[in-house]
Amino acid sequence: MGMESKFIWMNGELVPFEKATLHFLTPALHYGAAVFEGIRAYNAAKGPAVFRLREHTERLFDSARVFGFREFPWTVDEIIAATKDTVRANGFKDCYIRPLLYLDGGGWNLNVDGGKPSLAIATWEWGNYLGEEALAKGIRANISSFTRHHPNVMMTKAKVSGNYANSFLAKTESVRLGFDEAILLDPQGYIAECTGENLFVVRGDKLFTPSTAPVLEGITRQSIFTIATDLGYQVIEQPVSRDQLYIADEVFVVGTAAECIGLSEIDFRTIGDGKTGPVTRKIQNVYHDAIRGKVAKYESWCDYVG
Numbered sequence: 001m002g003m004e005s006k007f008i009w010m011n012g013e014l015v016p017f018e019k020a021t022l023h024f025l026t027p028a029l030h031y032g033a034a035v036f037e038g039i040r041a042y043n044a045a046k047g048p049a050v051f052r053l054r055e056h057t058e059r060l061f062d063s064a065r066v067f068g069f070r071e072f073p074w075t076v077d078e079i080i081a082a083t084k085d086t087v088r089a090n091g092f093k094d095c096y097i098r099p100l101l102y103l104d105g106g107g108w109n110l111n112v113d114g115g116k117p118s119l120a121i122a123t124w125e126w127g128n129y130l131g132e133e134a135l136a137k138g139i140r141a142n143i144s145s146f147t148r149h150h151p152n153v154m155m156t157k158a159k160v161s162g163n164y165a166n167s168f169l170a171k172t173e174s175v176r177l178g179f180d181e182a183i184l185l186d187p188q189g190y191i192a193e194c195t196g197e198n199l200f201v202v203r204g205d206k207l208f209t210p211s212t213a214p215v216l217e218g219i220t221r222q223s224i225f226t227i228a229t230d231l232g233y234q235v236i237e238q239p240v241s242r243d244q245l246y247i248a249d250e251v252f253v254v255g256t257a258a259e260c261i262g263l264s265e266i267d268f269r270t271i272g273d274g275k276t277g278p279v280t281r282k283i284q285n286v287y288h289d290a291i292r293g294k295v296a297k298y299e300s301w302c303d304y305v306g
Protein backbone atom coordinates (compact mmCIF):
# COMPACT_ATOMS: atom_id res chain seq x y z
CA MET A 1 0.00 0.00 0.00
CA GLY A 2 2.99 2.30 0.55
CA MET A 3 1.37 3.93 3.59
CA GLU A 4 3.11 1.82 6.21
CA SER A 5 4.74 3.24 9.29
CA LYS A 6 5.81 1.88 12.66
CA PHE A 7 3.23 3.72 14.78
CA ILE A 8 -0.04 5.59 14.57
CA TRP A 9 -0.89 7.93 17.44
CA MET A 10 -4.37 7.14 18.78
CA ASN A 11 -5.94 9.09 21.63
CA GLY A 12 -2.63 9.69 23.35
CA GLU A 13 -0.80 6.44 22.62
CA LEU A 14 1.59 5.36 19.89
CA VAL A 15 -0.07 2.18 18.60
CA PRO A 16 1.79 -0.29 16.32
CA PHE A 17 0.63 0.20 12.70
CA GLU A 18 -1.15 -3.20 12.41
CA LYS A 19 -3.08 -2.61 15.63
CA ALA A 20 -4.38 0.86 14.71
CA THR A 21 -7.85 -0.33 13.70
CA LEU A 22 -11.43 0.87 14.28
CA HIS A 23 -14.69 -0.98 14.74
CA PHE A 24 -16.94 -1.36 11.67
CA LEU A 25 -19.70 0.51 13.52
CA THR A 26 -17.67 3.68 14.05
CA PRO A 27 -20.16 6.36 12.85
CA ALA A 28 -17.40 8.36 11.19
CA LEU A 29 -16.99 5.53 8.67
CA HIS A 30 -20.68 5.46 7.77
CA TYR A 31 -21.46 9.19 7.65
CA GLY A 32 -18.12 10.93 7.10
CA ALA A 33 -18.45 12.41 10.59
CA ALA A 34 -14.80 13.34 10.96
CA VAL A 35 -12.51 16.26 10.26
CA PHE A 36 -8.91 15.99 9.19
CA GLU A 37 -5.72 17.76 8.17
CA GLY A 38 -3.11 17.14 5.51
CA ILE A 39 0.35 18.23 6.61
CA ARG A 40 3.87 17.59 5.35
CA ALA A 41 7.23 17.33 7.09
CA TYR A 42 10.42 17.91 5.13
CA ASN A 43 14.04 17.12 5.71
CA ALA A 44 14.96 20.76 6.30
CA ALA A 45 18.24 22.55 6.97
CA LYS A 46 18.40 21.47 10.63
CA GLY A 47 16.58 18.13 10.41
CA PRO A 48 12.97 17.05 9.86
CA ALA A 49 10.56 19.96 10.22
CA VAL A 50 6.77 20.09 9.94
CA PHE A 51 5.60 22.86 7.62
CA ARG A 52 3.24 25.37 9.27
CA LEU A 53 2.24 22.87 11.95
CA ARG A 54 0.50 25.40 14.20
CA GLU A 55 -1.65 26.74 11.34
CA HIS A 56 -2.67 23.21 10.33
CA THR A 57 -3.46 22.22 13.92
CA GLU A 58 -5.50 25.36 14.47
CA ARG A 59 -7.42 24.65 11.25
CA LEU A 60 -8.12 21.09 12.51
CA PHE A 61 -9.71 22.56 15.63
CA ASP A 62 -11.59 25.13 13.52
CA SER A 63 -12.91 22.33 11.30
CA ALA A 64 -14.07 20.46 14.40
CA ARG A 65 -15.84 23.57 15.71
CA VAL A 66 -17.50 24.19 12.33
CA PHE A 67 -18.71 20.57 12.25
CA GLY A 68 -20.24 21.03 15.69
CA PHE A 69 -17.83 19.36 18.11
CA ARG A 70 -17.96 21.42 21.29
CA GLU A 71 -15.49 19.82 23.64
CA PHE A 72 -12.01 18.50 22.96
CA PRO A 73 -9.94 16.41 25.32
CA TRP A 74 -6.75 18.03 23.87
CA THR A 75 -5.29 21.47 23.32
CA VAL A 76 -3.65 22.74 20.13
CA ASP A 77 -0.25 22.58 21.85
CA GLU A 78 -0.82 18.96 22.86
CA ILE A 79 -1.67 17.99 19.29
CA ILE A 80 1.38 19.87 17.96
CA ALA A 81 3.54 17.87 20.38
CA ALA A 82 1.75 14.61 19.46
CA THR A 83 2.33 15.26 15.75
CA LYS A 84 6.03 15.75 16.29
CA ASP A 85 6.16 12.63 18.51
CA THR A 86 4.52 10.61 15.72
CA VAL A 87 7.02 11.77 13.08
CA ARG A 88 9.94 11.18 15.46
CA ALA A 89 8.73 7.72 16.51
CA ASN A 90 8.45 6.66 12.86
CA GLY A 91 11.89 8.00 11.98
CA PHE A 92 10.67 9.73 8.82
CA LYS A 93 12.40 12.76 7.36
CA ASP A 94 10.08 13.62 4.45
CA CYS A 95 6.53 12.51 5.13
CA TYR A 96 2.84 13.27 4.89
CA ILE A 97 0.92 13.59 8.16
CA ARG A 98 -2.78 12.87 8.58
CA PRO A 99 -4.54 13.80 11.84
CA LEU A 100 -8.19 12.71 11.88
CA LEU A 101 -10.65 13.74 14.56
CA TYR A 102 -13.62 11.40 14.31
CA LEU A 103 -16.96 10.78 15.95
CA ASP A 104 -16.83 7.66 18.06
CA GLY A 105 -18.91 5.79 20.60
CA GLY A 106 -22.33 7.01 19.48
CA GLY A 107 -23.72 9.42 16.92
CA TRP A 108 -25.99 7.02 15.02
CA ASN A 109 -28.80 9.52 15.50
CA LEU A 110 -26.81 11.94 13.29
CA ASN A 111 -26.23 14.19 16.29
CA VAL A 112 -22.63 15.19 16.99
CA ASP A 113 -23.49 15.36 20.69
CA GLY A 114 -24.45 11.67 20.61
CA GLY A 115 -20.79 10.59 20.33
CA LYS A 116 -17.39 11.75 21.48
CA PRO A 117 -14.33 12.94 19.57
CA SER A 118 -11.42 10.56 19.08
CA LEU A 119 -8.20 11.61 17.44
CA ALA A 120 -5.55 9.69 15.54
CA ILE A 121 -2.43 10.84 13.71
CA ALA A 122 -0.82 8.77 10.97
CA THR A 123 2.25 9.51 8.88
CA TRP A 124 3.79 7.89 5.83
CA GLU A 125 6.22 8.61 3.04
CA TRP A 126 4.08 9.97 0.20
CA GLY A 127 5.15 11.48 -3.12
CA ASN A 128 3.29 14.22 -5.00
CA TYR A 129 -0.51 13.89 -5.00
CA LEU A 130 -0.55 14.77 -8.71
CA GLY A 131 2.15 12.28 -9.66
CA GLU A 132 5.91 12.35 -9.90
CA GLU A 133 5.96 13.84 -13.41
CA ALA A 134 3.73 16.77 -12.47
CA LEU A 135 6.57 18.99 -11.32
CA ALA A 136 8.54 18.67 -14.56
CA LYS A 137 5.71 18.57 -17.08
CA GLY A 138 2.73 20.22 -15.43
CA ILE A 139 -0.68 18.57 -15.48
CA ARG A 140 -3.80 18.45 -17.65
CA ALA A 141 -7.08 19.44 -16.02
CA ASN A 142 -10.75 19.69 -16.93
CA ILE A 143 -13.61 21.74 -15.60
CA SER A 144 -15.64 19.23 -13.66
CA SER A 145 -19.27 18.53 -14.40
CA PHE A 146 -19.68 18.48 -10.59
CA THR A 147 -20.14 21.83 -8.81
CA ARG A 148 -18.19 22.61 -5.63
CA HIS A 149 -20.21 22.83 -2.44
CA HIS A 150 -22.58 25.69 -1.87
CA PRO A 151 -21.18 27.31 1.31
CA ASN A 152 -24.49 26.88 3.06
CA VAL A 153 -24.81 23.20 2.15
CA MET A 154 -21.40 21.86 3.14
CA MET A 155 -19.02 23.91 5.21
CA THR A 156 -16.21 24.79 2.86
CA LYS A 157 -13.89 26.19 5.55
CA ALA A 158 -13.80 22.83 7.28
CA LYS A 159 -11.97 19.74 6.13
CA VAL A 160 -14.92 17.50 6.94
CA SER A 161 -14.40 13.94 5.67
CA GLY A 162 -17.93 13.80 4.22
CA ASN A 163 -17.19 16.91 2.08
CA TYR A 164 -14.68 14.86 0.11
CA ALA A 165 -17.35 12.76 -1.62
CA ASN A 166 -17.53 15.81 -3.93
CA SER A 167 -13.79 15.58 -4.61
CA PHE A 168 -14.11 11.82 -5.24
CA LEU A 169 -16.84 12.43 -7.83
CA ALA A 170 -14.84 15.09 -9.63
CA LYS A 171 -11.46 13.35 -9.51
CA THR A 172 -12.80 9.99 -10.66
CA GLU A 173 -14.60 11.62 -13.58
CA SER A 174 -11.49 13.62 -14.48
CA VAL A 175 -9.12 10.64 -14.45
CA ARG A 176 -11.58 8.46 -16.39
CA LEU A 177 -11.72 11.21 -19.02
CA GLY A 178 -7.92 11.08 -19.27
CA PHE A 179 -7.06 14.23 -17.25
CA ASP A 180 -4.92 14.50 -14.15
CA GLU A 181 -7.06 16.79 -12.01
CA ALA A 182 -10.49 18.44 -11.89
CA ILE A 183 -11.21 22.14 -11.47
CA LEU A 184 -14.58 22.73 -9.79
CA LEU A 185 -16.79 25.77 -10.29
CA ASP A 186 -18.68 27.31 -7.39
CA PRO A 187 -22.51 27.44 -7.43
CA GLN A 188 -22.32 30.88 -9.15
CA GLY A 189 -20.24 29.42 -11.97
CA TYR A 190 -16.88 30.94 -11.05
CA ILE A 191 -13.70 28.96 -10.40
CA ALA A 192 -13.69 27.51 -6.90
CA GLU A 193 -10.81 25.08 -6.37
CA CYS A 194 -9.54 21.64 -7.34
CA THR A 195 -10.14 18.36 -5.52
CA GLY A 196 -7.31 19.14 -3.08
CA GLU A 197 -5.73 22.42 -4.19
CA ASN A 198 -6.40 26.13 -4.55
CA LEU A 199 -5.75 27.80 -7.89
CA PHE A 200 -3.84 30.85 -9.16
CA VAL A 201 -3.91 32.53 -12.58
CA VAL A 202 -0.99 34.56 -13.98
CA ARG A 203 -1.62 37.39 -16.45
CA GLY A 204 1.38 39.67 -17.06
CA ASP A 205 2.85 40.56 -13.69
CA LYS A 206 -0.43 40.04 -11.83
CA LEU A 207 -1.74 36.96 -10.09
CA PHE A 208 -5.43 36.30 -9.59
CA THR A 209 -7.02 33.83 -7.21
CA PRO A 210 -10.63 33.26 -6.12
CA SER A 211 -11.53 34.68 -2.71
CA THR A 212 -11.75 32.16 0.12
CA ALA A 213 -15.49 32.69 0.71
CA PRO A 214 -16.60 29.52 -1.15
CA VAL A 215 -13.43 27.41 -0.75
CA LEU A 216 -10.96 26.04 1.78
CA GLU A 217 -8.58 28.61 3.27
CA GLY A 218 -5.51 26.81 2.00
CA ILE A 219 -2.35 27.16 4.01
CA THR A 220 -0.24 26.68 0.88
CA ARG A 221 -2.37 29.36 -0.81
CA GLN A 222 -1.51 31.72 2.03
CA SER A 223 2.23 30.84 1.81
CA ILE A 224 2.20 31.34 -1.98
CA PHE A 225 0.39 34.65 -1.54
CA THR A 226 3.20 35.84 0.73
CA ILE A 227 5.98 34.50 -1.51
CA ALA A 228 4.46 36.02 -4.68
CA THR A 229 3.93 39.40 -2.98
CA ASP A 230 7.51 39.35 -1.64
CA LEU A 231 8.72 38.61 -5.20
CA GLY A 232 6.98 41.80 -6.35
CA TYR A 233 3.82 40.38 -7.96
CA GLN A 234 0.45 41.92 -7.27
CA VAL A 235 -1.91 39.20 -6.04
CA ILE A 236 -5.58 39.99 -6.52
CA GLU A 237 -8.44 38.04 -4.94
CA GLN A 238 -11.46 38.24 -7.21
CA PRO A 239 -13.94 35.99 -8.98
CA VAL A 240 -12.19 34.07 -11.78
CA SER A 241 -14.20 32.79 -14.72
CA ARG A 242 -13.63 29.61 -16.70
CA ASP A 243 -12.56 31.48 -19.85
CA GLN A 244 -10.04 33.54 -17.86
CA LEU A 245 -8.19 30.26 -17.38
CA TYR A 246 -8.16 29.57 -21.12
CA ILE A 247 -6.52 32.93 -21.92
CA ALA A 248 -4.14 33.04 -18.93
CA ASP A 249 -0.37 33.19 -19.40
CA GLU A 250 -0.03 30.57 -16.68
CA VAL A 251 -2.25 28.68 -14.26
CA PHE A 252 -0.97 26.80 -11.25
CA VAL A 253 -2.48 24.93 -8.33
CA VAL A 254 -1.25 24.77 -4.74
CA GLY A 255 -1.85 22.52 -1.77
CA THR A 256 0.03 20.57 0.87
CA ALA A 257 -0.24 17.24 -0.96
CA ALA A 258 0.41 18.62 -4.46
CA GLU A 259 2.70 21.52 -3.42
CA CYS A 260 2.88 23.97 -6.39
CA ILE A 261 2.17 22.55 -9.86
CA GLY A 262 1.70 24.24 -13.25
CA LEU A 263 -1.21 23.40 -15.56
CA SER A 264 -0.22 22.67 -19.14
CA GLU A 265 -3.73 22.20 -20.52
CA ILE A 266 -7.33 22.85 -19.44
CA ASP A 267 -10.31 21.40 -21.34
CA PHE A 268 -8.03 20.56 -24.31
CA ARG A 269 -6.77 24.18 -24.52
CA THR A 270 -3.03 24.69 -24.10
CA ILE A 271 -2.18 27.15 -21.35
CA GLY A 272 0.63 29.55 -22.38
CA ASP A 273 3.15 27.50 -24.31
CA GLY A 274 2.05 24.28 -22.61
CA LYS A 275 4.99 24.22 -20.20
CA THR A 276 5.22 25.32 -16.60
CA GLY A 277 5.66 29.10 -17.05
CA PRO A 278 8.43 31.34 -15.68
CA VAL A 279 6.32 32.97 -12.94
CA THR A 280 5.10 29.59 -11.69
CA ARG A 281 8.68 28.26 -11.72
CA LYS A 282 10.00 31.25 -9.79
CA ILE A 283 7.34 30.94 -7.10
CA GLN A 284 7.65 27.13 -7.04
CA ASN A 285 11.43 27.36 -6.49
CA VAL A 286 11.07 29.74 -3.55
CA TYR A 287 8.33 27.50 -2.10
CA HIS A 288 10.57 24.43 -2.38
CA ASP A 289 13.36 26.27 -0.58
CA ALA A 290 10.96 27.63 2.06
CA ILE A 291 9.54 24.21 3.00
CA ARG A 292 13.09 22.98 3.57
CA GLY A 293 14.02 25.90 5.82
CA LYS A 294 16.38 27.46 3.26
CA VAL A 295 14.77 30.91 3.17
CA ALA A 296 15.58 32.93 6.30
CA LYS A 297 12.44 35.08 6.19
CA TYR A 298 10.17 32.03 6.04
CA GLU A 299 12.10 29.88 8.52
CA SER A 300 9.41 30.35 11.15
CA TRP A 301 7.13 28.24 8.91
CA CYS A 302 9.30 25.18 9.68
CA ASP A 303 8.62 23.55 13.02
CA TYR A 304 11.57 21.28 13.76
CA VAL A 305 10.69 17.86 15.11
CA GLY A 306 13.84 17.87 17.27
Ligand SMILES: Cc1ncc(COP(=O)(O)O)c(C=O)c1O
Nearest residue numbers: 196197198216218219220255256
Ligand atom coordinates in the same frame (compact mmCIF):
# COMPACT_ATOMS: atom_id res chain seq x y z
C1 LIG B 1 -10.47 21.12 -1.23
C2 LIG B 1 -9.11 21.60 -0.92
N1 LIG B 1 -8.74 22.84 -1.33
C3 LIG B 1 -7.52 23.31 -1.09
C4 LIG B 1 -6.57 22.57 -0.39
C5 LIG B 1 -5.22 23.14 -0.11
O1 LIG B 1 -5.08 23.40 1.26
P1 LIG B 1 -3.67 23.38 1.97
O2 LIG B 1 -2.79 24.26 1.20
O3 LIG B 1 -3.94 23.92 3.33
O4 LIG B 1 -3.18 21.99 1.98
C6 LIG B 1 -6.91 21.29 0.06
C7 LIG B 1 -5.95 20.47 0.79
O5 LIG B 1 -6.05 20.34 1.96
C8 LIG B 1 -8.21 20.81 -0.19
O6 LIG B 1 -8.57 19.59 0.23
